[in-house]
Amino acid sequence: xxxxxxxxxxxxxxxxxxxxxxxxxxxxxxxxxxxxxxxxxxxxxxxxxxxxxxxxxxxxxxxxxxxxxxxxxxxxxxxxxxxxxxxxxxxxxxxxxxxxxxxxxxxxxxxxxxxxxxxxxxxxxxxxxxxxxxxxxxxxxxxxxxxxxxxxxxxxxxxxxxxxxxxxxxxxxxxxxxxxxxxxxxxxxxxxxxxxxxxxxxxxxxxxxxxxxxxxxxxxxxxxxxxxxxxxxxxxxxxxxxxxxxxxxxxxxxxxxxxxxxxxxxxxxxxxxxxxxxxxxxxxxxxxxxxxxxxxxxxxxxxxxxxxxxxxxxxxxxxxxxxxxxxxxxxxxxxxxxxxxxxxxxxxxxxxxxxxxxxxxxxxxxxxxxxxxx
Ligand SMILES: Nc1ncnc2c1ncn2[C@@H]1O[C@H](COP(=O)(O)OP(=O)(O)OP(=O)(O)O)[C@@H](O)[C@H]1O
Ligand SMILES: [Mg+2]
Numbered sequence: 001x002x003x004x005x006x007x008x009x010x011x012x013x014x015x016x017x018x019x020x021x022x023x024x025x026x027x028x029x030x031x032x033x034x035x036x037x038x039x040x041x042x043x044x045x046x047x048x049x050x051x052x053x054x055x056x057x058x059x060x061x062x063x064x065x066x067x068x069x070x071x072x073x074x075x076x077x078x079x080x081x082x083x084x085x086x087x088x089x090x091x092x093x094x095x096x097x098x099x100x101x102x103x104x105x106x107x108x109x110x111x112x113x114x115x116x117x118x119x120x121x122x123x124x125x126x127x128x129x130x131x132x133x134x135x136x137x138x139x140x141x142x143x144x145x146x147x148x149x150x151x152x153x154x155x156x157x158x159x160x161x162x163x164x165x166x167x168x169x170x171x172x173x174x175x176x177x178x179x180x181x182x183x184x185x186x187x188x189x190x191x192x193x194x195x196x197x198x199x200x201x202x203x204x205x206x207x208x209x210x211x212x213x214x215x216x217x218x219x220x221x222x223x224x225x226x227x228x229x230x231x232x233x234x235x236x237x238x239x240x241x242x243x244x245x246x247x248x249x250x251x252x253x254x255x256x257x258x259x260x261x262x263x264x265x266x267x268x269x270x271x272x273x274x275x276x277x278x279x280x281x282x283x284x285x286x287x288x289x290x291x292x293x294x295x296x297x298x299x300x301x302x303x304x305x306x307x308x309x310x311x312x313x314x315x316x317x318x319x320x321x322x323x324x325x326x327x328x329x330x331x332x333x334x335x336x337x338x339x340x341x342x343x344x345x346x347x348x349x350x351x352x353x354x355x356x357x358x359x360x361x362x363x364x365x366x367x368x369x370x371x372x373x374x
Contacts, residue, residue: 002028002085004164004201007058010038011065012051021045022058024197026080027167027204032071034204036197037079044079053083077203077362078196101356102209104216105342106139106235110251112222114243115273116140118312119335120219121149122323126332126339127215128178135213136175137182139231140221147183150175151319154183161205162198168205176324180213199365206357216357223251224258226371232259234363237267239303243274244284253291260298268298271338272305281305303341306334 002008002025010021021038028034037044038053047053047070056065066086073081107120117140124136138146147154152173160166173181194202209216218235221228232238238259242252252270259266270288275281285302292300306312309331315322323332 002033002057004028005197008035008038009056009058009065011054012045012047013053013067014047014051017045017047017051023081026197026200028085032082032084034080034082034200036200037073037081046073046079047081049073055083077365078200080200102213102216103237104218104235104357104360105237105239106218106220106232107239107241108220108228108232108255109222109241109248110224110253110255111242111245111248114222114241114245114248115306115312116222116241117145117149117219118316118322119239119241119271119273119306120217121146122321122332122335123339123342124175124179124217125177125321125323126335127217127343129336130339130343132214132343133178133180133212134215134217135172135180135182135209136217136219139218146181146219149316149319150181150321152181152183154181157183158202162194162201164201168208176321194365203358203361206361210357216360224255226367229258229262230364230367230371232266233263233367234360236360237269239269239271240300241271241273242284242288244272244276244280249284249288253288256292256298256300257296260296266298268292269301269303269342271303274308275305276308304334304338306331306338 004025004027006025008023008025010023011019012021019040021040023035023038026034026036038047039045049070049072051070053068053070054065055068057063068083068085071082071084073079107116107123109116120136124134128134136146146152152175154171154173156166156171158171161168161171171182173183175181218231220231240252240256242248256268259268270285272281272284275284285305289300289302292298307330309322309329311322311326311329312331315325318325322329323335326332
């Protein structure tokens, strides 16, 4: 068996590509593995699809080599080959390039403590009930607490994947009602400092995720610092949560303004949480939507509200999402209505043109690199 990080020696069965080349394992699948583009004397050799190569472990001169076939190659953001594993030379092993195009939805707010994490979790469950495959990832680098609120005892996180110790399937945790969670985005915080090899592993993991997930929901931190806005700019859709508190509304406006300055025509939707009356909800909605339209020339879609509710408080004390413990409560019905609105959107309408998680990671990587510059 091969493991990520192992070095390989390769000789191509093609007189055009002579000599012994070196490569490194990026990820191992059932019948194939992804390796870095082989190089000879430090220069990459772009082996074409269909080439047969003899492969040997870099440090196992006594082990017999095996024959592999190049199944696919890609160049961006780093050059990679997919090759067959021993006994797996077959045309059937090829996977379809690209996935169904997962939509990335970031849940955020200007002011902290307005209910983002609570809403992200309950909304994710409500969306799962609509037969969507949902994955929730905690990208709040300050106070990551999705783990705690769902009583998950996650042993691994993205940093284990990036170190090559675990694969995506080992770090994803099953939550309630089919919801899947990628715990603690410790690894994503360092995205700007990843080696090519680690970055490639991340891309590979998100490519796998793309096959299994319709919506990726990001629970972000609050505010306009780059470690939050980078995720918002890279996401397809941003859900801004506010409460009727004037400070929260002002901060929500400041966040939307910042987002508009960072990205042309961002797809922003508003949720008002902890609403006590219809009049209150109506006033907050009108003020915020009008200000965005008049001063920012940015139309914002209103997604809905969630009532101030003792059920929510109680469910947090019981560490059980309120859509599960109190499914008939007003708050749960509000969340179900928001989920229906979100689910009704045709994916093509909101997904960035270059679809899916690959674009999301590429954008995020570029933004993090830029904001890491002195
Ligand atoms: N609809 C609601 N009714 C009553 N209480 C609520 C409601 N929504 C949220 N809360 C309360 O607000 C508190 C903060 O919620 P939560 O942790 O989800 O906010 P957050 O925006 O994720 O905070 P942070 O900015 O720290 O990440 C929770 O403890 C919860 O009790
Ligand atoms: Mg939170």
